[in-house]
Amino acid sequence: MLIRRLRYWMKSAGRSEALREEMELHLAEKAAELQTDGMTPECARAEARRRFGNVGLKHEESREIWIKRFWSELGQDVRYGCRTMIANKAFSTLAVLLLALGIGANTAIYSLMESILLRSLPVADPESLVVLNWHSRPPQNANKQWVHVVHGLQGIFWPGDKSTLVSGIFPYRAFETLREDNPAFSTLFGYFNGQTKTLAIRGQATSVGAEYVTGDYFRGLGVSPAAGRLISSEDDRPGATPVAVISFATSQNRFGGPPNAIGQPILIDNVPFTVIGVAPPEFFGVDPEAAPDLYLPLHTNVLVDGAGTARLYSDENFYWIEMMGRLRPGVSMAQAQAALAPRFHQWVATTASTDGERANLPALTLNPGAAGLGSLRRRYSKPLYVLLAMVVLILAIVCANIANLLLARAAARRREMAVRLSLGAGRFRLVRQLLTESVMLASLGGALGALFAIWGVRSLTFLLSHGQENFTLHSELNWNVLGVTAALSVVCGLLFGVAPAIQSTRPDVMPALKNGRGGGPRRRAQHVLVVAQIAISFLLLVAAGLFVRTLDKLHSVQLGYARENILLFSLNARQAGHRAPEITTFYANLRKRFESIPGVRSATLSQSSIINAARVGQAIRGTMKIGAVILDGARVMSAGPRFLTTMQIPILTGREIDDRDQPGSPPVAVISERLARTYFGNENPVGRRITLPDEKRDLEIVGVSGNVRYGGLKNEEENAMTVFVAVNQFPPDRVTYALRTAGDPLRYVNSVHEIVREADSRIPVTDVITQAAEIDRTISREVTFAKLCTGFAVLALLIACVGLYGTMSYNVARQIGEIGIRMALGAQRGAVVWMVLRRVLLLAGMGLAISVPAALIGSRLVKSFLFETQPNDPGTLALASVVLLSAAILAGYAPARRASRIDPLAALRHE
Amino acid sequence: MGRKAQKNDSLPGSLDMLILRTLSLRDLHGYGIVQSIQQSSDNELLVEEGSLYPALQRLELNGWIEGVWGVTSNNRRARIYKITAAGRKQLAVETRKYAKLTLAIARVMGAE
Structure with missing residues (x-):
């Protein structure tokens, strides 16, 4: 019965095709019969069709029978689910709240991941952009001497695979060489971080982030201006009139809107420039980490940063300019790399002056540029995966907990199910209805969770940015994130709903009808779920312990200088x-x-x-x-x-x-x-x-x-x-x-501003911060982890304890008769309390037995986040175990006490 | 087939019963069912051929009949339907209902 129906739903596409074939056959046979009656083949076919009626319509009608049924049943289930939810307000509220926490936390972390790790640049066809990098062995030889074609640099290196060094900076000559009749790129453009500049507009000076860009930068990215025009090749020549493009936000803050900014004179580090255009509002350059306020033609750095910078253009051993290219249509990244790497190699070999340098030449590699530069990804991807793992564990606890609640409720609904089964309801139909109910719970939880996530994203961004100036993480809930949330809700609903649904629709109708009490398997399932919750909370407790300990160690570091005031x-x-x-x-x-x-x-x-x-x-x-x-x-x-x-x-x-x-x-x-x-x-x-x-x-x-x-x-x-x-x-x-x-250092900020303004109003005061805050900023990740993880661990423990409490209470309620008999036969109250607590400890112990090895393995994954703390720190493990066991005893004590207060007479009469 | 045969629309729902009855005698594909009903009613009942397929789908969904791919007497691939145990039960129910109904109608008609 169940199998057959399942098969129907799975084969719905094939069924439609089969139906068509059947009808074709019918018409053919009819035509053949009419032909033997003496009709011409054409007439026979036409007559067969005429008698059959509208083939397409009948086909539709037959199909509709299935679809209509599905929808009408779904409607029934949803209505019934609503009634059940309203009838069990306490249960539904608890379940929805728990789910909102679990799903909300997941949504918040995921939307951060989406914005940092997955999202594309807001430019035309981001998929065809590639970033140019090179890698080589480290430049220092065994004697710590620097032997490398890179003699000077302005930019960063980061570690690559197999102890290589990776970087994205090149000499200007390399850019020119690669740009000349490039077979792989339709455009190749460069850029260079101008750091902070003083921007003075009508005598008002502020400190802003600037990016130097080559003439093809905006054309290569395919960006159109919000007003005016963008930098072109004409602007990026030595001796061109100094012009600047400003960000949309700057145009609003400083000029009152993009159109007002065009043609305005500005001073950048006291050098006069003219604003020629405003970048579109969503554009933030190529690095999701930094949103420049100013875009300047590359060659203007000679004006702004001093004439000395002119040598950057001719020095073939000074690495500073970064590059991105747009692939020609039909050219793959691998093809482009195959075409360009030899060319770069050939060029870079001419810049080496010693054999040592020739032995360790940089090799060109291309990387996908759709999501922009990777600095933010490199820095945050691992922390985010760790956080994601934590919130997934929380959601797992939530699901286990709700499954447990549903199992307990399934006991209450067992009679209802038995009645419906014996009246002839299909088991699949009942399971489907129960699953609809749990998915409805999960969807409500998901909707509430999305609201919770809006708040969560804000506080997470705040935590992650912790005091960093111009932290530009553009993360918000979007359709992609909401889609994932919706999918997650449905999966959760199915996950925690399926076991209870199958349990409560067990076809052994008779015993249930007789006494309405559940049997053994459900209790076993409950215990498995409780053990799972305990095991997961222990993992989170250990993680929290490790991070708190790390923070503790960091706080006790001797800096050698004052921190306060x-x-x-x-x-x-x-x-x-x-x-x-x-x-x-x-x-x-x-x-x-x-x-x-x-x-x-x-x-x-x-x-x-x-x-x-x-x-x-x-x-x-x-x-x-x-x-x-x-x-x-x-x-x-x-x-x-x-x-x-x-x-x-x-x-x-x-x-x-x-x-x-x-x-x-x-x-x-x-x-x-x-x-x-x-x-x-x-x-x-x-x-x-x-x-x-x-x-x-x-x-x-x-x-x-x-x-x-x-x-x-x-x-x-x-x-x-x-x-x-x-x-x-x-x-x-x-x-x-x-x-x-x-006293408080920040009280003096106004006096400082006043003094600087008096001395020279063109100089902005930047990076105002207390020493203590600046020190803490260097450990912001550890602080974030310690805070979040402690929060997660407490939440997990709380949920697990609620689950434990619920299970034990339910067990005690079921054993009233047994306990009554024991007490009537002379069992002491203490013995009854111990009887219940022993089971609590057994469950907790089983959880620990599973979880300790998992914690030992799992904690190695976070080793790089720890400071002077071993992943298998015994103190932390012991403390986590003590906390867990105490919490378990606390959760189990109330039901145990209730058990010991059972009046034997009342209990026996009840039986 | 000289005279006009009666279309089966006098008793709504009776098509299901006729299909079940036909299939309770032997397994048939769609066209075979139409022919069988026509022959056993001496061409009195003419199944509206288009309506047969929605009816077959409905019966299959309810689990009363089951279609499997097979070969017809003309050696062509077709879905051959057979009646299930549930279908036989349903046929019995419908037969009783039908008997009651015709009896009642006969009484009314007789009293006229």
Whole structure:
């Protein structure tokens, strides 16, 4: 019966075809019969058709019989489901809420994944875009010497397969070489991150992100302007009139709309440009991570970044420009790579000057460019997969829990089902109706979950971006995401509905009709589900434990400098037109004025904050030597007066850098303790010299400081050595000020703005942040993981405990008679409590037995997220087990107590 | 086939019963069923051929008959229908209903 009906539904397409064949045969036979009666073949065929009636219509009618039936039954089921749901309000509400949490969390994480990992660039035909990369072995040989055709670079490397190095930056000549009659690309365009620039419009200066683009950039991407025109090849030549394209948002914020911006004069780092166009609102360049406010023709970097940059165009060993190409129609990426890789190889071989360089030449590779550059993907794909795994586990717990609730309810509905079965209802029909009910529950949960996800996406984006400036994750719910949510809901509904549905429609009608009580298999199913929930919660508990422990370890890291009560902000006076030597006095005077703010204990400046030191270039050129020995692995930090005092880095001997160190006076250095110990042993280094062959200067060591840890908390640079030099003697373009304040540092932000405005209103104050926040930003991922995972674990444990409680309560209710007899025969209350708790512990123990090995294996997957914590950390495992068992006992205690309060007389009478 | 035969529309639903009855004697394909009904009613009943197929689908959906691919007496591939156990039960039900109905009609007609 069941099988036959299933077969019908599966064969619905084939059936329609069979019907047509049957009808054809019928007509043929009829015609043949008429022919034997003496008709001509044509007449016979026509007559047969006439007698049959409208073939198409009859075919439709026959098909409709099936379809109509399906829909009418579905309608019945939905109506019946609504009634059942309303009749069981408490159950339905609980189930829908649980599902909303589970599905909502999944939707939120998925929509983040969709926006980061899957979504295409909002440009024409993104599928035909390819990104050009190269890879080679690491540039340093075994002796740590740099042997590579890349002599200088501006951009990033990232690790590839088999310990290779991958990068997307090329010399300009490589771009020109590949662009010349390219057989694979219809366009090849380049771009170069211009970092932050000072954009002044009618005297109002702000700091904005800029992207230098070649003339074919917009044409290659196939973008049309929101107003005006976009940069073309004419604009990207040396000596062309400086023009700029601005982003849609900038046009709105600064000009009040795209049309108003066209033709307006603007100053970019004090260089006059004219706005010629506005990019469309959805366009954010080629890197989903950064949304530039300004697009400038590549060659204008000579105007903006100084005449020195002109050499970038001719230097074949300086790597800086990134490239994307659009494949010609019909050319595959593999074909393009086969055509271009030899050409690049040929070119790059001519740039190698030694055999060592020739032995490790970069090799060109093409990568899909549809989703833009991969920096965001590289950074977030693994964390997102981990988060996805967690929320999928939560959803699994939710499904198990609801399946359990449904099983319990199936017991209550067993009589109803038995009656319907005995009245002749098909079992498949009943299962279908029960499944319709569970899918309805899941759909409601999914709808509510989508609402929950809107909130979830916002808070997740906030957590992930944690203080990062211009974090541009464009994630929102879209049809793709909602489609996945809907599919997920249906799958969940089927998943948690199918076991209870099959259980409760078991055809052994008679015993159910007689006493209405369930038998053994259902209890077994319930127990399996409870064990599964416990096992999954344990996994999440272990994950939470590991991440919290990691965070704990990170918080206890010794940085070597003060964390609290320090305000950081950056200024770039060079971009407003200040030049050496005036710029040095300008910065020095500002420092004195900041120090005079009431409540500021000390103020200093440096080339960057300590956290960002790794991202800013060294303050000096070339190597450092002490005598004949090369100083290796030391970081040079250009710092102003009172830097050590402000940062509370201890001064061990000598003095720190102060106002005596002026541009004209002998250059000085303060070295860190580790450096002193490494290169001077037990000697006193004060008075010794560090020589700078490339700078043709010597540094006199005037003091020794405590050790400082760079680059935040989890960086491995704990062995870093430091050379502090005077900011006046090695002046950077951009400086970061640090103010040590009394009380909340952010209270002083307004005074800072005022002072800078008075000094030069063209200079924007950027990167305003407290030291504590900047340090925390380096561990934002760990904080996010610890918070989310703890939240997930608590949620999972709570749901599992509700499941356990429900199951135990149900068991106790079923055993009232048995317990009553035991108590009547003299069982103590304690023994009854133990009887119930023993089962709770047994279930929890089984969950643990399954889950501990799984946790040991699974935690290795998150090893890269841990800090000084082993994946199989025994303390964490023990703690998680204790928490789990306590929660289980807590959940089981209420039913156990209820069991022990059973009045034997009442129980026996009830039986 | 000189005179006009009666089309089977006097008793709605009786087509199902006629098909079941025919198939209870032997397995047949669609055209065979039409012929069989026509012959056994001495050409009094003329099945509206187009309506046969929706009826067959309905009967199959209810599980009263079952169609399998086979070969006709003319050696052509066709779906051969056979009656199922449920179909025989249904036939019995319908036969009783029909007997009651005709009896009632006969009484009415006789009383006139």
